[in-house]
Amino acid sequence: MSQIETIMLIDDNRADNFYHEVVIKKADFSGELFVFQYAGDALSFLKTVEHSIDLILLDINMPRMSGFEFLAAYHTLLTPEQRAKAIIIMLTTSLNPADEARAKAHPDVKGFLNKPLTPTGFQEIVRDFFKEMQ
Numbered sequence: 001m002s003q004i005e006t007i008m009l010i011d012d013n014r015a016d017n018f019y020h021e022v023v024i025k026k027a028d029f030s031g032e033l034f035v036f037q038y039a040g041d042a043l044s045f046l047k048t049v050e051h052s053i054d055l056i057l058l059d060i061n062m063p064r065m066s067g068f069e070f071l072a073a074y075h076t077l078l079t080p081e082q083r084a085k086a087i088i089i090m091l092t093t094s095l096n097p098a099d100e101a102r103a104k105a106h107p108d109v110k111g112f113l114n115k116p117l118t119p120t121g122f123q124e125i126v127r128d129f130f131k132e133m134q
Helices: 014-026 039-048 067-077 097-105 119-129
Strands: 006-010 032-036 055-058 087-092 109-114
Touching (some): 055 067, 087 097, 097 109
Parallel strands (some): 006 032
């Protein structure tokens, strides 16, 4: 899985983060995995640290800063070059069709999945966005 070198998980639920880490690692991911419980912390990391994030898995409903608030800040505060490489997938428990439509309408969001991330769901992300890895 050498084409995905860095993954960022942004979710306030520690159990979900732990489970998603297990799923990703079982898929033979050996790159860097950055985990944040608060979207604001993830945004600060992205703004201040030299990085090259390939994939961001972002929850919608979080305290302090929601996934949609993160997206607004991400889109306005980071340069197009900083945003260019990252594939953002909303990973949420929301079954609200309005949330899915809103996420899919955002220019930086490439997909919408319901939690939990499954091995099949992760394989679909790889297949759809990292084709050269197959």
